[in-house]
Amino acid sequence: xxxxxxxxxxxxxxxxxxxxxxxxxxxxxxxxxxxxxxxxxxxxxxxxxxxxxxxxxxxxxxxxxxxxxxxxxxxxxxxxxxx
Numbered sequence: 001x002x003x004x005x006x007x008x009x010x011x012x013x014x015x016x017x018x019x020x021x022x023x024x025x026x027x028x029x030x031x032x033x034x035x036x037x038x039x040x041x042x043x044x045x046x047x048x049x050x051x052x053x054x055x056x057x058x059x060x061x062x063x064x065x066x067x068x069x070x071x072x073x074x075x076x077x078x079x080x081x082x083x
Contacts, residue, residue: 012061025081035051059080
């Protein structure tokens with residue numbers, strides 16, 4: 001598997017962990033902060049250059065897998081929520 005897919009898979013897993021630790025629902029910036037604080041992997045090149053984009057891609061993929069609610073199903077702008 002290539003590094004790009006590894007990063008995105010890693011982030012999908014961390015989004016779910018971060019959401020679980022925040023009661024299943026929180027603003028996406030809280031998730032990004034949790035990942036930044038708890039996952040040193042995102043601090044290293046080349047990941048640090050793409051991780052913000054990869055984080056949003058991972059959330060989109062989790063929505064396609066019916067793990068995250070779609071944006072129109074949550075109350076509040078920028079809220080990510082587990083199904």
